[in-house]
Amino acid sequence: MANLIGKSEKRIDGYDKVTGKGLYASDYYNQFPHMAYIKAFRSPYAHAKIKKIDYTKAKALPGVIYILTGYEDVRWDDFPKMAIIAKDEVLWAGQAIALIAAETEEIAEDAVKLIDCEFEVLPFVSDYYEAIKPDPVSVIDPEYETRAQGFQDRPADRATNRVSPNIVGAYYMHTGDLEQGFKEADIIMEDEFSVGKKTASPLEPATAICKYEPDGGLTMISNGAGVHGVIKEHICRVLGMPESKVRVIQPYMGGSFGSRLSPYVELQTALMAMRIKRNVSYRFTRKEVFTAGPSNWSCTTKVKMGAKNDGTIIAHDYYLCEEIGACVNNTFFSGRLSSSGAAPCYRFPNMRMDTFAVATNTVPAAEYRGLGCPEAEWGIEIMVNRLAEKLKMSPVDIRLKNIIDPGERDIYGEVITSIGLKKCLLGVNEVIKVEEKPVQDGSVWKRGKGCAVAGKQNTPLGRSEAKVWYNSDGTIQLFISCDENGMGATTAMGQICANEFGVDLKDVKVIKGDTLCTPYDNYSASSRTTYNTGNAVMIACADCINKLKTEVARVYGLNPKNVEIKGKKAILKGTYVQEVDIPPLFKHWTMFTQGNWGLQQYSPVVGYGVYCPAPIHQWGPDGKSDRVWNWFQYSACAVEVAVNEETGVVKVVKIASSADTGNPINPEIVKSQIQGGVHMAIGFTTMEEHLYDEKGAQSNANFSDYRLPTIGEMPTNENVFALINPDPLPDGPYGAKGMAESITVPVGPAIEEAIYQAVGVRLNYYPMTAERVLAAIKEKKAREAAK
Amino acid sequence: MSEIEKIRVELTVNGKHHVLYVSPCKTLLEVLREDLNLIGTKRGCDDSNCGVCTVLVNGQAIKSCTMLIPLANGCDITTIEGLEREGGLHPLQQAFIDRFAVQCGYCTPAMILTAKAILDENPNASEEEIRDGLHGNLCRCTGYTKIMEAILDVRDGKYKESCGEV
Numbered sequence: 032m033a034n035l036i037g038k039s040e041k042r043i044d045g046y047d048k049v050t051g052k053g054l055y056a057s058d059y060y061n062q063f064p065h066m067a068y069i070k071a072f073r074s075p076y077a078h079a080k081i082k083k084i085d086y087t088k089a090k091a092l093p094g095v096i097y098i099l100t101g102y103e104d105v106r107w108d109d110f111p112k113m114a115i116i117a118k119d120e121v122l123w124a125g126q127a128i129a130l131i132a133a134e135t136e137e138i139a140e141d142a143v144k145l146i147d148c149e150f151e152v153l154p155f156v157s158d159y160y161e162a163i164k165p166d167p168v169s170v171i172d173p174e175y176e177t178r179a180q181g182f183q184d185r186p187a188d189r190a191t192n193r194v195s196p197n198i199v200g201a202y203y204m205h206t207g208d209l210e211q212g213f214k215e216a217d218i219i220m221e222d223e224f225s226v227g228k229k230t231a232s233p234l235e236p237a238t239a240i241c242k243y244e245p246d247g248g249l250t251m252i253s254n255g256a257g258v259h260g261v262i263k264e265h266i267c268r269v270l271g272m273p274e275s276k277v278r279v280i281q282p283y284m285g286g287s288f289g290s291r292l293s294p295y296v297e298l299q300t301a302l303m304a305m306r307i308k309r310n311v312s313y314r315f316t317r318k319e320v321f322t323a324g325p326s327n328w329s330c331t332t333k334v335k336m337g338a339k340n341d342g343t344i345i346a347h348d349y350y351l352c353e354e355i356g357a358c359v360n361n362t363f364f365s366g367r368l369s370s371s372g373a374a375p376c377y378r379f380p381n382m383r384m385d386t387f388a389v390a391t392n393t394v395p396a397a398e399y400r401g402l403g404c405p406e407a408e409w410g411i412e413i414m415v416n417r418l419a420e421k422l423k424m425s426p427v428d429i430r431l432k433n434i435i436d437p438g439e440r441d442i443y444g445e446v447i448t449s450i451g452l453k454k455c456l457l458g459v460n461e462v463i464k465v466e467e468k469p470v471q472d473g474s475v476w477k478r479g480k481g482c483a484v485a486g487k488q489n490t491p492l493g494r495s496e497a498k499v500w501y502n503s504d505g506t507i508q509l510f511i512s513c514d515e516n517g518m519g520a521t522t523a524m525g526q527i528c529a530n531e532f533g534v535d536l537k538d539v540k541v542i543k544g545d546t547l548c549t550p551y552d553n554y555s556a557s558s559r560t561t562y563n564t565g566n567a568v569m570i571a572c573a574d575c576i577n578k579l580k581t582e583v584a585r586v587y588g589l590n591p592k593n594v595e596i597k598g599k600k601a602i603l604k605g606t607y608v609q610e611v612d613i614p615p616l617f618k619h620w621t622m623f624t625q626g627n628w629g630l631q632q633y634s635p636v637v638g639y640g641v642y643c644p645a646p647i648h649q650w651g652p653d654g655k656s657d658r659v660w661n662w663f664q665y666s667a668c669a670v671e672v673a674v675n676e677e678t679g680v681v682k683v684v685k686i687a688s689s690a691d692t693g694n695p696i697n698p699e700i701v702k703s704q705i706q707g708g709v710h711m712a713i714g715f716t717t718m719e720e721h722l723y724d725e726k727g728a729q730s731n732a733n734f735s736d737y738r739l740p741t742i743g744e745m746p747t748n749e750n751v752f753a754l755i756n757p758d759p760l761p762d763g764p765y766g767a768k769g770m771a772e773s774i775t776v777p778v779g780p781a782i783e784e785a786i787y788q789a790v791g792v793r794l795n796y797y798p799m800t801a802e803r804v805l806a807a808i809k810e811k812k813a814r815e816a817a818k
Numbered sequence: 819m820s821e822i823e824k825i826r827v828e829l830t831v832n833g834k835h836h837v838l839y840v841s842p843c844k845t846l847l848e849v850l851r852e853d854l855n856l857i858g859t860k861r862g863c864d865d866s867n868c869g870v871c872t873v874l875v876n877g878q879a880i881k882s883c884t885m886l887i888p889l890a891n892g893c894d895i896t897t898i899e900g901l902e903r904e905g906g907l908h909p910l911q912q913a914f915i916d917r918f919a920v921q922c923g924y925c926t927p928a929m930i931l932t933a934k935a936i937l938d939e940n941p942n943a944s945e946e947e948i949r950d951g952l953h954g955n956l957c958r959c960t961g962y963t964k965i966m967e968a969i970l971d972v973r974d975g976k977y978k979e980s981c982g983e984v
C-alpha cells in the first residue's frame with residue numbers, strides 16, 4: 032500500500048452527496064412521528080421595553096401546543112439567556128420573545144401573528160462610533176438585570192480613561208519601545224479602517240430536530256457544530272439534564288463557516304421538547320439566519336506604522352475594537368482574538384496593541400471563518416501597501432523584508448515553528464507579477480494589480496479523542512467527533528487512519544458525530560481539526576496496532592517487537608513463517624474455548640487516542656507570553672482587477688492564492704478550500720453587508736438584497752490559481768496543519784491595492800461596493816478639478 | 819391553509835407516474851420532499867435566490883421552491899434521485915466526485931441538475947455559457963472552480979456516456 036499522505040484520495044462522502052442520498056438535518060423531518068414545529072415571535076425593534084404581552088389569542092388557536100417565554104424557570108448557568116429568549120427588554124431586532132410549538136409550521140406561523148405585544152421603544156446603538164461616543168446610549172438599559180456576563184466597565188479610551196457602559200472587555204499588549212521606534216522611522220503613516228457586518232450564510236439554514244425519549248432524555252439531530260463540546264454540553268448545562276440521557280447526532284452539514292458553533296436553535300428546540308414531551312423541530316428561515324444570529328463581529332482599527340527607508344517597519348501602533356452585537360455569547364470578546372491577526376506575519380519590533388470590544392443593539396456576533404482576522408488585518412495590509420508605495424518599493428519586497436522567518440519570535444514572544452509565508456507570496460507573485468503594469472485596453476474598465484499576505488493563529492481548544500476498531504475480517508472502523516462542515520475532514524482523518532494501518536482508504540469506515548458511539552471532541556474551530564483530531568487518530572491507531580501486535584505475537588510465541596502490521600497481514604521476524612494473514616487468527620468461539628482469551632471473531636481490537644495541545648500561558652501586564660497561541664497558518668493572495676470608472680463596479684479578473692498548510696494530507700481538497708475561501712472573501716469584501724432601517728432592524732435579511740457571490744463573481748477557471756506552499760508543522764500529523772481560515776484574509780487588501788492601481792482611489796472600508804468605489808472616484812475627480 | 823381543498827395532481831417523477839391529492843398552496847419542493855420523500859432536493863431560502871431546490875421540469879432547470887404545485891401538474895420531473903442508473907452514476911455525478919466539486923454538498927444535487935439542463939440543451943456550451951447557466955445556483959464552499967472543471971470534463975467527453983437521456 033502506497034503512502035496515502037499528500038495523495039488526493041476521492042472524498043469518502045462524495046457518493047452520498049452527488050446522489051442526494053446523504054442525509055442532512057432537515058431530511059430527518061419525515062422520520063419522526065408526532066412532531067411539533069416551532070416558530071418564533073421576534074422583536075421588530077433594536078431596543079425596547081416589553082410593556083405588555085398577551086398570548087391569549089395565540090394560545091387559543093387550535094393546534095397550538097405551547098408558548099415558551101423568557102419567564103420559564105431555566106438554569107441559564109453561564110449561557111447568555113438573551114441569545115435564546117428575551118425577558119422584559121429586547122436588545123436587537125430579531126431577538127426571540129416567544130417560541131410557539133404547534134402541530135404544523137403553518138399553525139405556528141399563524142399563532143405568531145396573534146401575539147399582542149406592546150413595546151416602549153428605547154434609544155438604540157447600531158454601530159461602533161455611537162457605542163463609544165461620550166455618554167453613549169446604553170445597549171442594555173440599566174433598569175434591567177439583563178446585563179450579560181462579561182460586561183465590565185473598562186476604559187474605552189485609555190488616553191482619556193473614559194468609560195463606556197457598552198465596553199465588554201479589553202486587552203493591551205506592548206513590546207519594544209514604541210516611541211523610540213517612531214523616532215528612528217524615516218516615514219510614518221497612519222489611518223483608520225473599518226468593515227461591514229456579514230453573515231456566514233451556509234446554504235442549509237440552522238435546523239434542529241429533537242426526539243423526546245420515553246425515559247425523559249432526548250436525541251438531538253442538528254446541523255450544529257460540536258456534538259459533544261457545544262451541543263451536548265450546553266443542553267446538559269442549561270436544561271440540567273444528566274449526560275446519560277442526552278444524545279446528539281450530526282448528520283451531513285450544509286456548511287457552517289463558524290456560524291453553527293452557536294447552539295441557539297438546538298437549545299430552543301431542546302427546551303421545547305422537554306416542556307411538551309414530544310418530538311420537536313425548528314428550522315430557521317433565511318431571515319432568521321440573518322437576524323436571529325449569529326453574524327460576524329466587525330472591527331474598527333487604527334493603524335500607525337513607521338518604517339526605515341529600506342522598508343523595515345520598526346514601529347506599529349495598533350488600535351482595534353470589535354463590535355459584537357447585543358450580547359456576549361460563548362466567545363471571549365476583548366479584541367484579543369481579532370488582534371492576533373497583527374502578530375503572525377511581520378516582526379514589528381516595537382509595537383503597541385490597544386484593543387477592546389463594544390456591544391451594540393444588533394444581532395449577537397460569533398465565529399465566522401477567520402475569527403476577526405480578515406477585519407483586523409485589513410488595515411495592516413493596506414498600510415504595508417501604502418508604505419511600499421511611499422518608499423517606492425515593490426509590495427512584495429517590503430513584505431519579504433519584514434516577514435518572520437521560522438524559529439524567530441512573534442510580538443508576543445512565541446517561537447514561530449512553521450511559516451511558509453515568503454514562499455506563498457513569491458508563488459502568487461509569479462502568477463500575477465504585481466510589479467509589472469497590467470495591460471490597459473483603453474475602455475472604461477481600468478486594470479490594476481495588488482497583493483497581500485495573512486496569518487491566522489490556531490487557538491488551543493482542548494481535547495480530541497479517537498477510537499479505532501480493527502475488526503476480525505481486517506476491516507477498520509474509525510470513530511471521531513470532529514465536525515464535517517464540508518471541508519473534507521472525515522476524508523483526511525480516514526486517510527491518516529488508513530495510512531497508519533497500511534490499507535486503502537476504502538478499507539476504513541469513518542463513523543462520525545454521534546455522542547452515543549463517537550468519543551469526545553470539543554468542536555471544529557480555529558482550523559484545528561486536521562491537527563487536533565488528526566493527532567488523536569494517529570495515537571488511536573498506534574494503540575490499536577500495538578495491541579494487535581501483542582495478540583499476533585502470542586499466537587506465534589514472539590516478542591511484539593518482532594511483529595509488524597501491514598493491513599490484513601502481519602510480518603513476523605524470527606519464527607517459522609515470515610508473513611501471515613491476520614483475519615484467520617481471529618477464532619470463532621466454541622463451548623470448549625468460550626473465546627475468553629486471544630483474538631476472537633466479531634470482537635474488534637480497539638485502539639484509543641487522546642490529544643490535547645499544551646495549555647497557553649497567562650500573559651503578563653504587557654500582554655506577552657511565550658505561549659498565547661498554538662501555531663499559525665499562512666496565505667498570500669495576488670489579484671488583477673478591472674474597475675469600471677463610470678460605474679465603480681469591481682471585477683476580479685485573475686486571482687492567485689497560496690496556502691501554507693503544512694504538509695497537506697489531501698492536496699485537491701486543500702485547493703478546493705482555497706478556491707472556496709477566496710470566493711467567499713470576494714463576496715464579503717466587495718458585496719456583502721448588513722444594512723439597517725430607521726428602527727435599527729436589518730433591512731436586507733434575505734438573499735435578494737444581501738447578495739452572495741455567484742459564479743459570475745469568480746474569475747474564469749484559467750484565471751484562478753490555487754497554490755500550496757507548505758512549511759511542515761513539527762507537531763502536526765505528518766507535518767500538516769489547518770488552512771481554511773487564513774485564505775480569506777489577504778483577498779480584500781489585495782483587491783483594495785489593485786483598485787488603487789487601476790483608478791487611483793483608496794478605500795478604508797469594505798465591502799468595496801460599486802457605490803463606494805464610484806463615490807471615491809467622483810471625490811477624486813472633484814479634488815483634481817478644484818486644484 | 820388547512821381548510822383549502824386539496825387538488826388532484828399528476829406528476830411523472832424520475833420516470834414514475836404519481837397521482838397525488840395535495841393542497842394547491844404547496845410548492846413543488848414541498849411535494850417532492852414531504853409527499854414523495856425525495857429529500858435530495860434541498861431548501862435554502864424560499865425566495866428563488868439560492869438555487870439548491872433546482873429540479874428539471876420538462877428538461878428545464880426550475881427552482882422548485884417557487885413553483886406552486888398546480889403549475890407542475892402533468893409535468894415530467896427529474897430530481898437527483900433519478901440520475902443514478904444501474905450501470906453506475908450519471909457522468910456529471912461521477913465528474914463531481916472525481917473533480918472534488920463537492921464540499922458540504924448542500925448545493926450539489928441542484929448544481930448537477932442545472933449542469934445537465936445546460937449540457938442537454940447545448941452539448942458544446944462554452945465556459946461563458948455554462949457560467950451564465952449556473953448564475954442562479956449558489957455554492958458557499960467551493961468557489962465554483964471545481965464545479966466548472968467537472969462540467970467541462972463531461973462536456974469534453976472525458977466520460978464514456980454523453981450527457982442526456984436519463
Ligand code: FES
Pocket residue numbers: 860861862863864865866867868869870871872881882883884
Ligand atoms: S430554496 Fe433557495 S431558490 Fe429555492
Ligand code: FES
Pocket residue numbers: 234285286517919920921922923924925926956957958959960
Ligand atoms: S458544496 Fe457547500 S454549498 Fe456547494
